[in-house]
Amino acid sequence: MKIVSWNVNSLNVRLPHVLDYLNAHKPDLLALQETKQTDDKFPKDDLEAAGYNVVFMGQKTYNGVAIISPHPIEDVSTDIPNLDDPQKRVIAATVNGVRIIDVYIPNGQEVGSEKYAYKMKWLTALQAYVHDELTKHDKLVLLGDYNIAPADIDIHDPSRWEGSILCSDRERAHFQGLLDLGLRDSLRELHPDEPMFSWWDYRANAFRRKWGVRIDHLLVTPNIKVIDGGIHTEERAKERPSDHAPAWIDIDS
DNA sequence: ATGGTTGTACGACAA
Numbered sequence: 257m258k259i260v261s262w263n264v265n266s267l268n269v270r271l272p273h274v275l276d277y278l279n280a281h282k283p284d285l286l287a288l289q290e291t292k293q294t295d296d297k298f299p300k301d302d303l304e305a306a307g308y309n310v311v312f313m314g315q316k317t318y319n320g321v322a323i324i325s326p327h328p329i330e331d332v333s334t335d336i337p338n339l340d341d342p343q344k345r346v347i348a349a350t351v352n353g354v355r356i357i358d359v360y361i362p363n364g365q366e367v368g369s370e371k372y373a374y375k376m377k378w379l380t381a382l383q384a385y386v387h388d389e390l391t392k393h394d395k396l397v398l399l400g401d402y403n404i405a406p407a408d409i410d411i412h413d414p415s416r417w418e419g420s421i422l423c424s425d426r427e428r429a430h431f432q433g434l435l436d437l438g439l440r441d442s443l444r445e446l447h448p449d450e451p452m453f454s455w456w457d458y459r460a461n462a463f464r465r466k467w468g469v470r471i472d473h474l475l476v477t478p479n480i481k482v483i484d485g486g487i488h489t490e491e492r493a494k495e496r497p498s499d500h501a502p503a504w505i506d507i508d509s
Numbered sequence: 510a511t512g513g514t515t516g517t518a519c520g521a522c523a524a
Contacts, residue, residue, distance in 0.1 A: 265524085266516055290524090292516070317517050318524095363524055371523090403524095416510065457524085459513035467510070499515075499524080 257352055257509040258283040261399040261472050262491075263360070263455075263500035267291040267322070270498055271299050274324075275306055277491065277502065284325060285351050286502075287358035289401045291320030298322070313344045321347045321358050321400070337388075339381035346382075348389070352509055354480070355393035357386065359400035367424045375403070379430040387437055390477070397507075398439060399474040401455075401500065404431045406441065409451055410470035422471055439475035442482045442505045454487050455500045463492050472503040481508035 260283045264270040267288060278286065291298070291314045298312045307326055313334045314320030321344060323329055332349045335341065345360040359382065364375035386398055405423045408414035417423050435441065443452060453468025462468070476482060485505035492501040 269516070290516095317522095365523080413510080457510090457513080458515050460510060461513085462510080465510090496515095 257285070257354070258504060258506050259285045259287075259356070259397060259399065259474065260502045260504040261287045261289070261358070261401070261474055262502040263289040263401040263472060263498060265290050265292070265498040265500065267299065267320070268293055268297065269496065271302060273491065273494065273497070275302065277488075278306055278308065278324070281488075281504070283504070284327060285356060286324040287356065287399050288322040288324065289320075289358070289360035291322055292317060293320060311347060311349055313347050315344045319344045319360055321345060321360055323347055323349050323351070323356060323358055325351050327351050336381050336385045338384065339378065341378070350393070353395060354507075354509070355389060355396040357389065357396065357398045359398065359402070361400065361402045361404065363403045364421050364427070366421055367419065372421070376426060376430070379427075383430065383433050383437070386434060386439075390437060394477075395480050396477045397474060397480070398434065399503075401471060402431065402473050403471050404428065405469050405471055406431045406444070406473075409449075410453075412451070412453065412467045412469065417469070422469060434475055438478060440478060442474045442476045443485050443487070443503060446482060446485050452487050453489070454503050456492060458499050472500055474503060474505050476505070476507070482506070483508055
């Protein structure tokens with residue numbers, strides 16, 4: 257079962273890329289973040305015509321998440337219970353017996369800012385939510401744009417980024433908190449020593465200069481056997497790309 | 510790498 261996470265930074269702009277990607281890779285599940293459109297604008301018909309089922313929850317201009325699969329998408333839920341948050345950042349569903357939680361974790365802007373405090377509060381609520389979901393579901397994948405680089409190997413130049421947003425100690429502690437629930441960082445376990453990046457700033461020609469950061473992740477329960485995985489960096493090299501590349505795994509199912 | 514680009518929407522903010 258091929259599972260992919262991709263922050264598309266506007267599905268309106270990126271729909272052609274997404275349709276090409278589906279055609280090229282035929283994933284069993286594609287989880288999107290930052291669709292940036294209200295539900296009435298979601299390209300349901302185009303994706304269904306391509307042979308996919310879709311569930312989605314968006315808002316105007318910001319955020320927005322979606323799950324796309326050729327298989328039935330069951331038991332859909334949105335948001336984090338017990339977190340009063342108008343921002344559309346979470347959608348969950350069961351596909352092929354695997355519970356999928358698709359998250360767009362807040363960016364946080366700057367350490368110490370109001371948005372950073374929101375990120376911390378959000379991550380605390382996420383951990384409680386995932387803890388609860390793990391008691392209900394045998395197999396679970398928590399995937400999405402985490403806006404956290406878990407370790408120095410996940411940053412092109414760790415010394416320049418030290419302590420800054422995406423890699424502060426408190427953000428990394430929250431990431432570790434998710435691992436402490438029993439989840440595993442599938443891509444890092446597959447490639448223990450390989451720098452892998454999933455996001456490159458649009459600015460300063462960051463992609464060409466290989467200034468990347470790994471902030472998109474697929475965490476899995478230990479009973480999921482991960483066969484292969486990586487990041488489809490070539491998507492970032494295309495014309496008018498998202499600033500994120502798809503992160504993918506293939507699991508035994 | 511402390512400037513710079515992109516998306517939304519048309520000024521300014523978020524990333």
